[in-house]
Amino acid sequence: MAEKKTRKEPAAKKDTKKPVSKATPAPAATSPDKELGKGARIGVYICHCGTNIAGSVDILAVQEYAKTLPNVAHVDNYQYMCSTPGQKKIEEGIKEHKLTGIVVAACSPRLHEPTFRTATKTGGLNPFRFEMANIREQGSWVHMHDREGATAKAKDAIRIAVAKAALLQDLVPKSVPVTKAALVVGAGVAGMQAALDLANAGIKTYLVEKSPTIGGRMSQLDKTFPTLDCSQCILTPKMVDVGRNPNIELMTYSEIEEVEGYIGNFDVTIRKKARGVLTPAEAEARGIVGGGCNGCGDCDTVCPVIKPNPFEMGMKPRKAIYIYHPQVVPLIYTVDFDSCVKCGLCVEACGEKKAIDLEMKDEFVKVKVGTAILALGYDIFPIEKKDEWGYQKFENVVTSLEFERLICASGPTGGHLVRPSDGKTPKKVAFLLCAGSRDNTGVGKPYCSRFCCMYSLKHAHQIIEKIPGCQPYIFYMDIRSFGKMYEEFYYRIQDEGAKFIRGRVSNILEDPETKNLYVMADDTLLDRPMKLEVDMVVLAAAVQPSADTDRTRKLFGVSCSLDGWLLEAHPKLNPCGTTTAGVFLAGVCQGPKDIPDTVASAEGAASAASIPIHMGEVELEPYFAQCIEEKCAGCGMCVNLCPYQALSLVEKEGRKVMQVTEAKCKGCGTCGGFCPGGAIWMQHFATPQIVAQIDAFLLGGEQ
Amino acid sequence: MARTKGYPEPLEKKLRDTRLYEEDTNPQFTKTVEKISMTIPHMCYQCGTCTASCPSAPRSSYRIRKFVRRALLGLEEEALTDPDLWLCTTCYSCTDRCPRDIAPTDVIMAMRNLAAKRDIVPVNFLKTVQAIYTTGHGVPNNDVNRAARKKLGLNPEPPTTHGFPKYVKGIQYILDYFGLKQRADKIIKEREG
Numbered sequence: 091m092a093e094k095k096t097r098k099e100p101a102a103k104k105d106t107k108k109p110v111s112k113a114t115p116a117p118a119a120t121s122p123d124k125e126l127g128k129g130a131r132i133g134v135y136i137c138h139c140g141t142n143i144a145g146s147v148d149i150l151a152v153q154e155y156a157k158t159l160p161n162v163a164h165v166d167n168y169q170y171m172c173s174t175p176g177q178k179k180i181e182e183g184i185k186e187h188k189l190t191g192i193v194v195a196a197c198s199p200r201l202h203e204p205t206f207r208t209a210t211k212t213g214g215l216n217p218f219r220f221e222m223a224n225i226r227e228q229g230s231w232v233h234m235h236d237r238e239g240a241t242a243k244a245k246d247a248i249r250i251a252v253a254k255a256a257l258l259q260d261l262v263p264k265s266v267p268v269t270k271a272a273l274v275v276g277a278g279v280a281g282m283q284a285a286l287d288l289a290n291a292g293i294k295t296y297l298v299e300k301s302p303t304i305g306g307r308m309s310q311l312d313k314t315f316p317t318l319d320c321s322q323c324i325l326t327p328k329m330v331d332v333g334r335n336p337n338i339e340l341m342t343y344s345e346i347e348e349v350e351g352y353i354g355n356f357d358v359t360i361r362k363k364a365r366g367v368l369t370p371a372e373a374e375a376r377g378i379v380g381g382g383c384n385g386c387g388d389c390d391t392v393c394p395v396i397k398p399n400p401f402e403m404g405m406k407p408r409k410a411i412y413i414y415h416p417q418v419v420p421l422i423y424t425v426d427f428d429s430c431v432k433c434g435l436c437v438e439a440c441g442e443k444k445a446i447d448l449e450m451k452d453e454f455v456k457v458k459v460g461t462a463i464l465a466l467g468y469d470i471f472p473i474e475k476k477d478e479w480g481y482q483k484f485e486n487v488v489t490s491l492e493f494e495r496l497i498c499a500s501g502p503t504g505g506h507l508v509r510p511s512d513g514k515t516p517k518k519v520a521f522l523l524c525a526g527s528r529d530n531t532g533v534g535k536p537y538c539s540r541f542c543c544m545y546s547l548k549h550a551h552q553i554i555e556k557i558p559g560c561q562p563y564i565f566y567m568d569i570r571s572f573g574k575m576y577e578e579f580y581y582r583i584q585d586e587g588a589k590f591i592r593g594r595v596s597n598i599l600e601d602p603e604t605k606n607l608y609v610m611a612d613d614t615l616l617d618r619p620m621k622l623e624v625d626m627v628v629l630a631a632a633v634q635p636s637a638d639t640d641r642t643r644k645l646f647g648v649s650c651s652l653d654g655w656l657l658e659a660h661p662k663l664n665p666c667g668t669t670t671a672g673v674f675l676a677g678v679c680q681g682p683k684d685i686p687d688t689v690a691s692a693e694g695a696a697s698a699a700s701i702p703i704h705m706g707e708v709e710l711e712p713y714f715a716q717c718i719e720e721k722c723a724g725c726g727m728c729v730n731l732c733p734y735q736a737l738s739l740v741e742k743e744g745r746k747v748m749q750v751t752e753a754k755c756k757g758c759g760t761c762g763g764f765c766p767g768g769a770i771w772m773q774h775f776a777t778p779q780i781v782a783q784i785d786a787f788l789l790g791g792e793q
Numbered sequence: 794m795a796r797t798k799g800y801p802e803p804l805e806k807k808l809r810d811t812r813l814y815e816e817d818t819n820p821q822f823t824k825t826v827e828k829i830s831m832t833i834p835h836m837c838y839q840c841g842t843c844t845a846s847c848p849s850a851p852r853s854s855y856r857i858r859k860f861v862r863r864a865l866l867g868l869e870e871e872a873l874t875d876p877d878l879w880l881c882t883t884c885y886s887c888t889d890r891c892p893r894d895i896a897p898t899d900v901i902m903a904m905r906n907l908a909a910k911r912d913i914v915p916v917n918f919l920k921t922v923q924a925i926y927t928t929g930h931g932v933p934n935n936d937v938n939r940a941a942r943k944k945l946g947l948n949p950e951p952p953t954t955h956g957f958p959k960y961v962k963g964i965q966y967i968l969d970y971f972g973l974k975q976r977a978d979k980i981i982k983e984r985e986g
Contacts, residue, residue, distance in 0.1 A: 478890060528838075529892040567840045596845030596890055612841025612850075612858060619841075619850045 130256035131163035137171035137196035184213030191255035195223040216260035223251035253786035268354035268460040278306020280677025281465035287696035289337035303418035312498035316579035353672025366425025385421035389436035406502035466679035485511040511605035516625035526632035540682035542630035550588040713757030721769035728761035822869040830903035834864035843887030855880035919977040929954025
């Protein structure tokens, strides 16, 4: 480090001859390290943050100390620097004291860096002439009971920030145009709502769904709480809208294969899986006039292969050429090539329409979009892992999603709830809440799955309504009825006669003769263990991210939390955004949500995703790498190191030099740290700036 | 007694104030139990999975959930003086199933240790100590057992301290080292005279 420092010094001396003109915003790129730090006049502002900082940091001592630091021309403090008078102090200080750089010692830059940058700009300086010293989150808060230590640390933080501020340069953010199109991945209720909102706002939207039909989990449900609307009845109009909207290009049975680019300019490769069936449009493209699949189902009738239908949770058969259910959108059959025997009977039955092509191969489509929304949905936790409840061991233990299909009029039993073991109507049904949720054993999920309480209440209502004399028992730990009209729904179901037992079920036993089940629980309110014989058990199984979530999120560079749900940019203030600019989250993939919350989050994501598109261009922070061409040896070793493919070698004045595609560069510094010739300048995090910070810290301000 | 409104004595006892007062709780007790048991009863959310799994609970007044609650609240006296503390069979079913990953069985064991320090141990447990001291077995062999073993073609005495009585000395050495036998004898004498 010391070596680097001495190497820099002669360069700085050489620069003294050049005229100093600091205030004029110079273009970001050229000759970065010239004129650095000459005649710097730094203003330091210390924030009390009420008592958040002042309660454990001696502000006046810090202020006196800051005055002694090199290049500091003005020091001030204020109760709340982020307030309007606080910002005014910065603006006036710049003019009064001819400041060239601003340091605010306050909270985390995550909170108020934009605020103070704006104030710096209003005061007449380039906004990147601002540096923040975090003396709250990393100071007063963590050393709340150590006033001396917190004060000393605040002094250190300010000394380091001043050292960098003296070397800051004018930078100009880069603007890139935004492609006027959006991508939505996943066409459940979240994806459909997001796509409809974007399309209705006049944005071309590609809606990609891995299943053969849109609709997602919601289309599998019978009724929705607390209003008890039929789920399909309220969903199918949306499905039809999605299918008809001229701004939506629907790609079902498709997956994201590759994502390149950055906000405003994503190049997305989509794999259209071989469906074996042509849409009318595809048929026409092949010269088959008036052909293509019209959903008549003649192929289905003749197909000899029978498989379980995953839409019905495997409780109803489908053929090797199939649709999930009669209301699918688009109404196009799909060939399951894993089970198709290629007998050709369907091709014959299809006849003149020539819709079936058993030799179809996967196709790859490239689209260009400005922003993307991930609406990847959820799966049911494999609840058979909780051995004590006997799922898949005892026939009459089912999951809630299976129950939905069994009670649904369009389901495998025509809406007549029956026991899987003997087809009899159950008279006593136990519902187990928190099955695999709120579980810290490592086998279940530690989080609350959030909608199980409410749908189990709905299930209890449905059996009371449909089966006279049928008694639901709800085994619960807490009933979480937090939404609008939810608590009222709880009241209603209790009034209708559902029995609520506050106790988690420890285990279930089966009577091998009758296939009845013995539910063991502790009635914690009565303080008595109980053994209840029931005809059927419904497990409100936990939810987890859908199987493909991890693969897809990596393609888009989106992080996930420990439990696999995708990570939002801020849990409260930016729940739809991600840390990848231009990629947004909708629905359950961000965390468990019921339908109202899912739709709300989808509309939020659509709104957020449409902003850059409507603005037409986005500003990128100018933290990209720059090549100092006179130093670059053209070795090209940085090119392969770059995780964002932002670097390339180009021919300039007869020799090879590196060139940065600024819009792709994320300023990670991998290349800058590596370059053997020191030819890469990381804007705003340049070597001399970082070295100055380290020196300021280690040398304690000595020169 | 004049102020009891004429209630007979048992009813007077029945009507005493049983509210939980802050003085009844001892936060240090929670910490001590956690240290000995190496588990986390303060994380209990009272779901009842433990009691529902418990083979003792349906046949007795023993409620493991209640003991974990007492550990959480620091109800030292109530926990250590409750004779139910000694009804756990240590089958570990509750530990297997607890969704909060607490080991309730170990909470009970820790409490038994603390109770034993204060000589609160049922006599039958102490008699087990004596039986181990004299025979090497908590439940020594008996004639019914011997007959059953013979019928199965086994040696009437199992290959333990019963088959090799000379090794009882080793067990006695261990028990003497910790003074357990002497302690058991003392307590039994105090109680039974």
